[in-house]
Amino acid sequence: MTMATDDAPPTTSKLKEERANGIAAVTQSKGDDLIGRSVTINRPRDELFAYWRDFSNLPSFMDNVERIDILSDTTSHWVMKAPAGRTVEWDATITEEKAGEWIAWTSAEGADVPNSGRIEFRDAGARGTIVTATIAYDPPAGVVGKVIAKLFQREPAIQARRDLRRFKQLMETGEVATAAWTQKQRDEEKV
Amino acid sequence: MRALTWHGKHDVRVDTVEDPEILNPRDAIIRITSTAICGSDLHLYDGYIPTMQAGDILGHEFMGEVVETGPKSTLLKGQRVVVPFTIACGSCYHCGKHQYSACDNGNPADNQDIGQEMYGQPMSGLFGYSHLTGGYAGGQAEYVRVPFSDVGPIVVPDGLDDDEVLFLSDILPTGWQAAENADIEPGDTVAVWGCGPVGLFAVQSAFLMGAHRVIAIDHFPHRLELAKKFGAETINFEESKTYEALMEMTGGIGPDAVIDAVGLEAHGFFVDNVVDQIKASLFLGTDRTHSIRQAIHACRKGGRVSMPAVYGGFVDKFPLGAFMEKGLTLKTGQTSVQHYMPALLNAILEGKIDTTFLISHRMGLEDAPKGYKMFHDNQNEVTKIVLKPGLPVAAQ
Ligand SMILES: NC(=O)c1ccc[n+]([C@@H]2O[C@H](COP(=O)([O-])OP(=O)(O)OC[C@H]3O[C@@H](n4cnc5c(N)ncnc54)[C@H](O)[C@@H]3O)[C@@H](O)[C@H]2O)c1
Ligand SMILES: [Zn+2]
Numbered sequence A: 001m002t003m004a005t006d007d008a009p010p011t012t013s014k015l016k017e018e019r020a021n022g023i024a025a026v027t028q029s030k031g032d033d034l035i036g037r038s039v040t041i042n043r044p045r046d047e048l049f050a051y052w053r054d055f056s057n058l059p060s061f062m063d064n065v066e067r068i069d070i071l072s073d074t075t076s077h078w079v080m081k082a083p084a085g086r087t088v089e090w091d092a093t094i095t096e097e098k099a100g101e102w103i104a105w106t107s108a109e110g111a112d113v114p115n116s117g118r119i120e121f122r123d124a125g126a127r128g129t130i131v132t133a134t135i136a137y138d139p140p141a142g143v144v145g146k147v148i149a150k151l152f153q154r155e156p157a158i159q160a161r162r163d164l165r166r167f168k169q170l171m172e173t174g175e176v177a178t179a180a181w182t183q184k185q186r187d188e189e190k191v
Numbered sequence B: 001m002r003a004l005t006w007h008g009k010h011d012v013r014v015d016t017v018e019d020p021e022i023l024n025p026r027d028a029i030i031r032i033t034s035t036a037i038c039g040s041d042l043h044l045y046d047g048y049i050p051t052m053q054a055g056d057i058l059g060h061e062f063m064g065e066v067v068e069t070g071p072k073s074t075l076l077k078g079q080r081v082v083v084p085f086t087i088a089c090g091s092c093y094h095c096g097k098h099q100y101s102a103c104d105n106g107n108p109a110d111n112q113d114i115g116q117e118m119y120g121q122p123m124s125g126l127f128g129y130s131h132l133t134g135g136y137a138g139g140q141a142e143y144v145r146v147p148f149s150d151v152g153p154i155v156v157p158d159g160l161d162d163d164e165v166l167f168l169s170d171i172l173p174t175g176w177q178a179a180e181n182a183d184i185e186p187g188d189t190v191a192v193w194g195c196g197p198v199g200l201f202a203v204q205s206a207f208l209m210g211a212h213r214v215i216a217i218d219h220f221p222h223r224l225e226l227a228k229k230f231g232a233e234t235i236n237f238e239e240s241k242t243y244e245a246l247m248e249m250t251g252g253i254g255p256d257a258v259i260d261a262v263g264l265e266a267h268g269f270f271v272d273n274v275v276d277q278i279k280a281s282l283f284l285g286t287d288r289t290h291s292i293r294q295a296i297h298a299c300r301k302g303g304r305v306s307m308p309a310v311y312g313g314f315v316d317k318f319p320l321g322a323f324m325e326k327g328l329t330l331k332t333g334q335t336s337v338q339h340y341m342p343a344l345l346n347a348i349l350e351g352k353i354d355t356t357f358l359i360s361h362r363m364g365l366e367d368a369p370k371g372y373k374m375f376h377d378n379q380n381e382v383t384k385i386v387l388k389p390g391l392p393v394a395a396q
């Protein structure tokens, strides 16, 4: 017997189990089953590219990056927040880029957390620019690293999606939205 | 500062919390002089809205004096402003189209996940209205932090009292948008379900937009009286059957446009309503939707349905057949307050719209929990409560 399926949103599914999953997803958002690593930003392509190309700007919207030091035109040193107030660091190199269109980078040989990323900028006419991010991490000690990452909401898919939204906010409005009402609360949110 | 905080169903308290600070360049801090309790706040009070957290500060209808400004705010200290309940950036694609309530950037990035999962796209930010819409602290407090203060708040000209302009923050634009969404043509008959603040402003707005007749529906005699004062005919749904009365009053045609200003807490023991209540209590996420069903059922063929009323989840037995077969049009949404504020402020200045008739009670902030209970228990007489942090606690 085959199960009836439909492609409606899970919260409206005819299947009891699917629906329960849908409701659970809403009430206890896991995040990692969401896609959405593209975002449309109401600013010109060149402006967005230029801001991103200066990697020292990235911590202003990437919540898990503490600091990026620029070493040369194509190399940089990344300091990332890690569980228990520690940091993880590595050097990264821009491997390929096309001015105004895309940038690809990868961590240098021997990094604790090998990773690579690619960001693309495409014209979206009157709506601005479509920005697509692909970020891949290879966490330490395989599964354990992933569990740690998850515990601390550092799952790359969630992080990338939220970072892109913050990038959009910063570029469109000049600031990153927060619901905190004191600086202390805001700092705690970012830990 | 002191602030009204949510702790659970029917449990709101005035707590001492930290004062808000300027966090972003476009922020301003407002010292609240007047803030109202809204019908929407009762949805929170009754525990209908998911993603509330204990300690959340409520309140999305407020105004006050600018006491601090960020470097990019265009406000000046000392100015009196009314603040829209929708938090909109003014520079995204949607804001560019004046769809302020659909702003992409008002909601913090992490909070957008919930809305994306539930609705397909994340919701914009709102003050004091659950974490689905940002988790922003609201204005039923002594002070509030207002993001994008260069776009939202409107400066009040001298000579106007708080009571005359406070409702620019939400319910007046909401009633106006409701009437606008009904695409009223001269000679039209418009029926409005619910004579709460939103319904009553929709009645006034519908007449200003050229409606020939407005029929207001509720079961609270006092609220129906207020609708009558603006020239509406009324139906008390406890005394007569709404559909039959409407058909009689329109010569068998049905109203040209219908407005649902009731929302997910529709009162009354209608069969479908009772079923909805049972389902809602089992958390099947069903809204109680008697009023919208009835509005669609009564609307004339080819007519318009406007739905300012708030719904949050899924609905059973939505009359999709009637909706399709009669060729109706439905418009709805959170109000794009920023879009309507300037024109409505002018209408108030010119004396075309009066909002003060609505206020039945004024009390201090410390009395807010009592206010919630009164509003919840006695909607006939309590039409609108305005909290004034400056007022002393009422004698018991
Ligand atoms: N779209 C927006 O941006 C927006 C803004 C503000 C409020 N709202 C919503 O608008 C709705 C009305 O707000 P309000 O402040 O006027 O609320 P309210 O609770 O004061 O008024 C609702 C009225 O509807 C009446 N009612 C209940 N069941 C009815 C029925 N079956 N038929 C006819 N009338 C019935 C009640 O007696 C009450 O007088 C709420 O759902 C609120 O959440 C929407
Ligand atoms: Zn309101």
Ligand SMILES: [Zn+2]
Pocket: B088, B089, B090, B091, B092, B093, B094, B095, B102, B103, B104, B105, B106
């Ligand atoms: Zn916007």
